[in-house]
Amino acid sequence: xxLCSQSDGEARVARVLRQSFPRASAIxxxxxxxxxxxxxxxxxxxxxxxxxRTVQQHQMVNQALSEEIKAMHGLRIFTSTPKx
Amino acid sequence: xxxxxxAAWWLRGTRWGCVGAGRRLSxxxxxxxxxxxxxGDGGGGSSGSREAVERLVRAHPVVVFMKGSPAQPLCGFSxxxxxxxxxxxxxxxxxxxxxxxxxxxxGIKNYSNWPTIPQVYLNGEFVGGxxxxxxxxxxxxxxxxxxxxxxxxxLLDAEKDQExx
Numbered sequence: 001x002x003l004c005s006q007s008d009g010e011a012r013v014a015r016v017l018r019q020s021f022p023r024a025s026a027i028x029x030x031x032x033x034x035x036x037x038x039x040x041x042x043x044x045x046x047x048x049x050x051x052x053r054t055v056q057q058h059q060m061v062n063q064a065l066s067e068e069i070k071a072m073h074g075l076r077i078f079t080s081t082p083k084x
Numbered sequence: 085x086x087x088x089x090x091a092a093w094w095l096r097g098t099r100w101g102c103v104g105a106g107r108r109l110s111x112x113x114x115x116x117x118x119x120x121x122x123x124g125d126g127g128g129g130s131s132g133s134r135e136a137v138e139r140l141v142r143a144h145p146v147v148v149f150m151k152g153s154p155a156q157p158l159c160g161f162s163x164x165x166x167x168x169x170x171x172x173x174x175x176x177x178x179x180x181x182x183x184x185x186x187x188x189x190x191g192i193k194n195y196s197n198w199p200t201i202p203q204v205y206l207n208g209e210f211v212g213g214x215x216x217x218x219x220x221x222x223x224x225x226x227x228x229x230x231x232x233x234x235x236x237x238x239l240l241d242a243e244k245d246q247e248x249x
Contacts, residue, residue: 054219055212062199069199074161076215 009037013068020064023047025082038073045080054079132191140188141195142208145233146177149192150202154179161214162202168221172230173238207233 014029021027024046033039042061049057057079062069069075130136141147146169152158154166154177169177182189182201189201196203196210204211206229211217220226227237 054216055210058212058216059197062197066199074200078215 007031007035007037010040013040013042013065016065016068017042017044017061021046021048021060032076033073036073037071039075040072041076041078043078043080045082047082049079050081130187130191131185132187132189132194134191134195137188137191137195140178140180141205141210144176144178145207145235146174147205147208148177148179148202149182149188149205150179151181151183153181158183159201161200164214165202165204165217168217168226171221171239172226172235173241174230174235206230 010029010031014027017027017029018024021044024044026043026045028043030041030043031037031039032041042065044061048060052060058077061077061079065075148154148162148165148169150157150159150162150165152162157163157166166179180188180192182192192201192203193199198210198213200213202213204213204217211220211229217226220229227239230237
Protein backbone atom coordinates (compact mmCIF):
# COMPACT_ATOMS: atom_id res chain seq x y z
CA UNK A 1 0.00 0.00 0.00
CA UNK A 2 1.26 3.51 -0.69
CA LEU A 3 2.52 5.53 2.23
CA CYS A 4 -0.04 8.26 1.65
CA SER A 5 -2.66 9.10 4.25
CA GLN A 6 -6.24 7.80 4.30
CA SER A 7 -8.11 7.90 1.04
CA ASP A 8 -11.18 10.13 0.80
CA GLY A 9 -13.50 7.17 1.07
CA GLU A 10 -11.82 5.86 4.18
CA ALA A 11 -11.90 9.31 5.77
CA ARG A 12 -15.59 9.75 5.03
CA VAL A 13 -16.56 6.37 6.45
CA ALA A 14 -14.41 6.99 9.53
CA ARG A 15 -16.04 10.38 10.04
CA VAL A 16 -19.55 8.89 9.92
CA LEU A 17 -18.49 6.23 12.40
CA ARG A 18 -17.01 8.80 14.78
CA GLN A 19 -20.30 10.72 14.71
CA SER A 20 -22.40 7.61 15.25
CA PHE A 21 -20.20 6.11 17.94
CA PRO A 22 -19.07 9.00 20.11
CA ARG A 23 -17.75 6.60 22.74
CA ALA A 24 -15.59 4.66 20.33
CA SER A 25 -12.05 4.20 21.60
CA ALA A 26 -10.65 3.02 18.28
CA ILE A 27 -11.84 3.26 14.68
CA UNK A 28 -9.95 1.95 11.69
CA UNK A 29 -11.27 1.96 8.15
CA UNK A 30 -9.32 0.29 5.37
CA UNK A 31 -10.18 0.33 1.71
CA UNK A 32 -9.45 -3.25 0.72
CA UNK A 33 -10.49 -2.81 -2.88
CA UNK A 34 -7.17 -1.24 -3.75
CA UNK A 35 -8.49 2.30 -3.55
CA UNK A 36 -11.66 1.74 -5.61
CA UNK A 37 -13.90 2.57 -2.67
CA UNK A 38 -15.76 -0.63 -3.44
CA UNK A 39 -14.91 -2.68 -0.38
CA UNK A 40 -14.01 -1.66 3.12
CA UNK A 41 -12.77 -3.35 6.23
CA UNK A 42 -13.96 -1.68 9.40
CA UNK A 43 -12.50 -2.15 12.85
CA UNK A 44 -14.26 -0.38 15.67
CA UNK A 45 -13.84 -0.68 19.39
CA UNK A 46 -16.42 0.99 21.58
CA UNK A 47 -18.03 0.80 24.98
CA UNK A 48 -21.34 1.06 23.12
CA UNK A 49 -20.95 -2.55 21.99
CA UNK A 50 -20.72 -4.01 25.46
CA UNK A 51 -23.21 -6.76 26.35
CA UNK A 52 -24.46 -6.93 22.76
CA ARG A 53 -24.28 -9.97 20.53
CA THR A 54 -21.96 -9.71 17.53
CA VAL A 55 -24.88 -9.57 15.12
CA GLN A 56 -26.36 -6.63 17.03
CA GLN A 57 -23.01 -4.85 17.06
CA HIS A 58 -22.70 -5.28 13.31
CA GLN A 59 -26.29 -4.10 12.87
CA MET A 60 -25.36 -0.87 14.64
CA VAL A 61 -22.51 -0.34 12.22
CA ASN A 62 -24.73 -1.19 9.22
CA GLN A 63 -27.27 1.33 10.46
CA ALA A 64 -24.69 4.06 10.89
CA LEU A 65 -23.28 3.48 7.42
CA SER A 66 -26.55 2.83 5.58
CA GLU A 67 -25.93 5.64 3.08
CA GLU A 68 -22.27 4.76 2.47
CA ILE A 69 -23.07 1.06 2.10
CA LYS A 70 -25.29 1.79 -0.89
CA ALA A 71 -22.20 2.73 -2.88
CA MET A 72 -20.14 -0.21 -1.68
CA HIS A 73 -19.60 -3.61 -3.19
CA GLY A 74 -19.09 -5.21 0.18
CA LEU A 75 -17.76 -4.67 3.62
CA ARG A 76 -16.17 -6.53 6.51
CA ILE A 77 -16.88 -5.49 10.05
CA PHE A 78 -14.89 -6.29 13.17
CA THR A 79 -16.33 -4.93 16.39
CA SER A 80 -14.94 -5.14 19.90
CA THR A 81 -15.22 -3.62 23.33
CA PRO A 82 -12.33 -1.97 25.18
CA LYS A 83 -10.64 -4.14 27.77
CA UNK A 84 -12.45 -3.20 30.97
CA UNK B 85 -1.27 -26.55 14.50
CA UNK B 86 -4.51 -28.39 15.03
CA UNK B 87 -6.52 -29.33 11.98
CA UNK B 88 -9.11 -26.69 12.75
CA UNK B 89 -6.57 -23.88 13.03
CA UNK B 90 -4.71 -25.01 9.96
CA ALA B 91 -7.94 -25.00 8.02
CA ALA B 92 -8.75 -21.51 9.22
CA TRP B 93 -5.50 -19.81 8.19
CA TRP B 94 -6.24 -20.04 4.51
CA LEU B 95 -9.58 -18.43 5.07
CA ARG B 96 -7.86 -15.40 6.55
CA GLY B 97 -5.28 -15.25 3.83
CA THR B 98 -7.73 -15.38 0.97
CA ARG B 99 -8.20 -12.13 -0.93
CA TRP B 100 -11.91 -11.51 -1.20
CA GLY B 101 -11.69 -8.14 -2.81
CA CYS B 102 -13.00 -7.23 -6.24
CA VAL B 103 -11.24 -9.24 -8.88
CA GLY B 104 -11.59 -8.77 -12.57
CA ALA B 105 -13.80 -6.51 -14.54
CA GLY B 106 -17.46 -7.19 -14.40
CA ARG B 107 -17.28 -9.99 -11.85
CA ARG B 108 -19.13 -9.00 -8.72
CA LEU B 109 -17.58 -11.01 -5.97
CA SER B 110 -19.63 -9.62 -3.14
CA UNK B 111 -21.94 -8.63 -1.42
CA UNK B 112 -23.48 -5.23 -0.64
CA UNK B 113 -26.04 -4.61 -3.30
CA UNK B 114 -24.57 -1.54 -4.94
CA UNK B 115 -27.09 -0.16 -7.35
CA UNK B 116 -29.95 -2.26 -6.03
CA UNK B 117 -32.87 -0.71 -4.22
CA UNK B 118 -32.08 -1.16 -0.58
CA UNK B 119 -34.67 1.01 1.15
CA UNK B 120 -36.29 -1.10 3.78
CA UNK B 121 -39.61 0.67 3.50
CA UNK B 122 -40.60 -0.70 0.14
CA UNK B 123 -39.90 -3.35 -2.42
CA GLY B 124 -39.74 -7.08 -2.06
CA ASP B 125 -42.89 -7.30 -0.01
CA GLY B 126 -45.49 -7.84 -2.69
CA GLY B 127 -47.81 -9.96 -0.60
CA GLY B 128 -47.88 -13.64 0.29
CA GLY B 129 -47.29 -14.79 -3.26
CA SER B 130 -43.98 -13.05 -3.79
CA SER B 131 -40.83 -15.08 -3.17
CA GLY B 132 -39.37 -12.13 -1.29
CA SER B 133 -42.28 -11.53 1.07
CA ARG B 134 -41.81 -11.87 4.82
CA GLU B 135 -44.01 -14.97 4.83
CA ALA B 136 -42.06 -16.64 2.07
CA VAL B 137 -38.70 -15.86 3.67
CA GLU B 138 -39.99 -16.98 7.07
CA ARG B 139 -40.96 -20.32 5.56
CA LEU B 140 -37.50 -20.74 4.07
CA VAL B 141 -35.56 -19.94 7.22
CA ARG B 142 -37.67 -22.29 9.29
CA ALA B 143 -37.53 -25.17 6.80
CA HIS B 144 -34.28 -26.58 8.15
CA PRO B 145 -31.93 -26.13 11.13
CA VAL B 146 -29.20 -24.72 8.90
CA VAL B 147 -30.22 -22.36 6.10
CA VAL B 148 -27.83 -20.28 4.02
CA PHE B 149 -28.65 -17.53 1.53
CA MET B 150 -25.70 -17.19 -0.77
CA LYS B 151 -24.49 -16.31 -4.24
CA GLY B 152 -24.14 -19.41 -6.31
CA SER B 153 -24.51 -22.92 -4.95
CA PRO B 154 -22.51 -24.92 -2.39
CA ALA B 155 -20.99 -26.86 -5.25
CA GLN B 156 -20.16 -23.65 -7.10
CA PRO B 157 -20.18 -20.50 -5.00
CA LEU B 158 -20.00 -17.31 -7.04
CA CYS B 159 -18.70 -15.09 -4.29
CA GLY B 160 -15.68 -15.29 -2.00
CA PHE B 161 -17.73 -14.62 1.12
CA SER B 162 -20.37 -17.17 0.18
CA UNK B 163 -17.61 -19.65 -0.53
CA UNK B 164 -16.10 -19.06 2.90
CA UNK B 165 -19.42 -19.85 4.58
CA UNK B 166 -19.75 -23.09 2.64
CA UNK B 167 -16.15 -24.06 3.46
CA UNK B 168 -16.63 -23.39 7.16
CA UNK B 169 -19.76 -25.56 7.27
CA UNK B 170 -17.88 -28.25 5.39
CA UNK B 171 -15.03 -28.13 7.93
CA UNK B 172 -17.55 -28.86 10.66
CA UNK B 173 -18.97 -31.74 8.68
CA UNK B 174 -22.31 -30.01 8.10
CA UNK B 175 -23.27 -31.46 4.75
CA UNK B 176 -27.01 -31.30 5.26
CA UNK B 177 -28.17 -27.71 4.98
CA UNK B 178 -30.48 -25.64 2.78
CA UNK B 179 -28.77 -23.22 0.44
CA UNK B 180 -30.60 -20.59 -1.60
CA UNK B 181 -28.92 -18.89 -4.51
CA UNK B 182 -30.09 -15.27 -4.42
CA UNK B 183 -28.65 -14.65 -7.87
CA UNK B 184 -31.44 -16.84 -9.23
CA UNK B 185 -34.22 -14.83 -7.62
CA UNK B 186 -34.13 -11.06 -7.45
CA UNK B 187 -37.17 -10.86 -5.19
CA UNK B 188 -35.65 -13.28 -2.71
CA UNK B 189 -32.38 -11.38 -2.88
CA UNK B 190 -34.08 -8.19 -1.75
CA GLY B 191 -36.58 -9.95 0.50
CA ILE B 192 -33.94 -11.66 2.61
CA LYS B 193 -32.19 -8.32 3.19
CA ASN B 194 -35.47 -6.74 4.27
CA TYR B 195 -36.25 -9.67 6.54
CA SER B 196 -32.97 -9.59 8.44
CA ASN B 197 -32.38 -5.86 8.05
CA TRP B 198 -28.91 -6.81 6.87
CA PRO B 199 -27.56 -5.39 3.62
CA THR B 200 -25.25 -8.17 2.47
CA ILE B 201 -25.14 -11.78 1.32
CA PRO B 202 -24.31 -14.43 2.52
CA GLN B 203 -26.68 -14.79 5.45
CA VAL B 204 -26.68 -17.75 7.79
CA TYR B 205 -29.72 -18.85 9.77
CA LEU B 206 -29.54 -21.43 12.55
CA ASN B 207 -32.89 -22.76 13.72
CA GLY B 208 -34.70 -19.94 11.97
CA GLU B 209 -32.59 -17.29 13.68
CA PHE B 210 -30.31 -14.95 11.75
CA VAL B 211 -26.78 -15.53 12.98
CA GLY B 212 -24.79 -13.30 10.67
CA GLY B 213 -22.71 -13.26 7.54
CA UNK B 214 -19.30 -14.56 6.63
CA UNK B 215 -17.26 -12.54 9.14
CA UNK B 216 -19.45 -13.56 12.06
CA UNK B 217 -19.45 -17.20 11.05
CA UNK B 218 -15.68 -17.11 10.73
CA UNK B 219 -15.41 -15.57 14.18
CA UNK B 220 -17.72 -18.23 15.61
CA UNK B 221 -15.62 -20.91 13.92
CA UNK B 222 -12.39 -19.54 15.36
CA UNK B 223 -13.64 -19.01 18.92
CA UNK B 224 -15.50 -22.30 19.22
CA UNK B 225 -18.99 -20.81 19.30
CA UNK B 226 -20.00 -22.55 16.10
CA UNK B 227 -19.36 -25.98 17.59
CA UNK B 228 -21.62 -25.02 20.50
CA UNK B 229 -24.39 -23.65 18.31
CA UNK B 230 -24.34 -26.76 16.14
CA UNK B 231 -24.52 -28.90 19.27
CA UNK B 232 -27.71 -27.07 20.26
CA UNK B 233 -29.17 -28.11 16.92
CA UNK B 234 -28.20 -31.70 17.58
CA UNK B 235 -25.37 -31.55 15.08
CA UNK B 236 -22.02 -32.87 16.18
CA UNK B 237 -19.22 -30.90 14.60
CA UNK B 238 -16.67 -32.98 12.70
CA LEU B 239 -13.94 -30.90 14.28
CA LEU B 240 -14.67 -32.44 17.67
CA ASP B 241 -13.75 -35.82 16.25
CA ALA B 242 -10.73 -34.39 14.48
CA GLU B 243 -9.44 -33.01 17.78
CA LYS B 244 -10.07 -36.34 19.49
CA ASP B 245 -7.87 -38.02 16.90
CA GLN B 246 -5.16 -35.43 17.47
CA GLU B 247 -5.22 -36.07 21.20
CA UNK B 248 -4.88 -39.78 20.73
CA UNK B 249 -1.67 -39.29 18.79
